[in-house]
Amino acid sequence: MDLKLKIWRQQGPGTKGKFVEYPVKNISADASFLEMMDILNEELVAKGEEPVAFDHDCREGICGMCSLYINGNPHGPDSAITTCQLHMRKFKDGETVVIEPWRAKPFPVIKDLMVDRSAFDDIIQAGGYVSINTGGVPDANDIPIKKENADLAMDAASCIGCGACVAACKNASAMLFVSAKVSQFALLPQGKIEAKRRVESMVAVMDDIGFGNCTNTYACEAVCPKEISVTNIARMNREFFVAKVS
Numbered sequence: 001m002d003l004k005l006k007i008w009r010q011q012g013p014g015t016k017g018k019f020v021e022y023p024v025k026n027i028s029a030d031a032s033f034l035e036m037m038d039i040l041n042e043e044l045v046a047k048g049e050e051p052v053a054f055d056h057d058c059r060e061g062i063c064g065m066c067s068l069y070i071n072g073n074p075h076g077p078d079s080a081i082t083t084c085q086l087h088m089r090k091f092k093d094g095e096t097v098v099i100e101p102w103r104a105k106p107f108p109v110i111k112d113l114m115v116d117r118s119a120f121d122d123i124i125q126a127g128g129y130v131s132i133n134t135g136g137v138p139d140a141n142d143i144p145i146k147k148e149n150a151d152l153a154m155d156a157a158s159c160i161g162c163g164a165c166v167a168a169c170k171n172a173s174a175m176l177f178v179s180a181k182v183s184q185f186a187l188l189p190q191g192k193i194e195a196k197r198r199v200e201s202m203v204a205v206m207d208d209i210g211f212g213n214c215t216n217t218y219a220c221e222a223v224c225p226k227e228i229s230v231t232n233i234a235r236m237n238r239e240f241f242v243a244k245v246s
Contacts, residue, residue: 001027001093005040007052008100013108013116019098029089033076034059034066036088053112059084061225064162068113069100074164074223082162082225102163104172106209119209120161120177126205127198128181130190149187156183158226165220165228171212176220178206179236180228186239196243203240 002025010017024043027036034056041051057065066083070076076086091097099113107115159180166172182199185191191198214233221230 001029001088001091003027003036003091003094004096006096006098007113009052009112010101010109012111017109027088029087031088032059032084033068033070033086033088034084053110053114055114056084061085062160064160064225067102067115067117067162067164067167069102069167071098074102074167075162075225080225080227082160085225102167104163104166104211106172106174106211107163107166115163117161117163119211120163120174122209123174123178123202123205124161124181127194127201128185130185130194132193143189145188153184153187156180156187156228156232159184159224159228160226162225164223164225166211168219168223169212169214170217170219171215173214173220174206174209174211175214175233175236176224176228176230178202179232182236182239183232186235195239196246199236199239200243203236 002023005022005024006019007022008017009020022040022044024036024040027039031039034054037052037054044051055065055067057063059066061082061084064082068075068083070083070086075081075083077090078086101107101109101113102115102117104115106119107117110116157180159177161177163177165176166174182202185198186195216230218230221228
């Protein structure tokens, strides 16, 4: 298939960016979106032009690095996948494909389609871990945990921190990400001891960085590649309220 790519090009966070159009031809419908971007970059390098900078790592839907805003959708037109799992069969021959970086103040552009998501690292460092000394690793069945809680904790822990929730939110809210990281511990006994400190610290850092507030449009849940539920936001709010009043 032949496509026209309209790609955001920007040299750095302090420079002005613009859309640049690139034609690509004879792209296989079975190619992944990132493979298509590789083909484009090979053509640009061959012509002596600067390749398009974009983030990627595992290309298996695990790391969340490949975050792109494609035709107005985080990770593209498919659902419950990352950009690296998107295939060109989702596009039509002759289509114009608009490719942008995440648009959020806490995610400044590094170059072209790459953004700095270290704000998420700062939130995790504020409390997204268990630091108490629990001794040796216990046997799997030593600590009784309700299966429902274990399942919910595992679902929350599947968040890969890609930032699609922030990109889709009109307020650039990070509530879904933070609530997933709070929930994965709040649901398990190992995380209860530090629960109050954790939620207060993580929410404080989230607010200080400049992420917006949640207004319950559910856009974050709709675009999450791991289908993280907004019920985690309600759980985080409860955890935060308890921490403040007790």
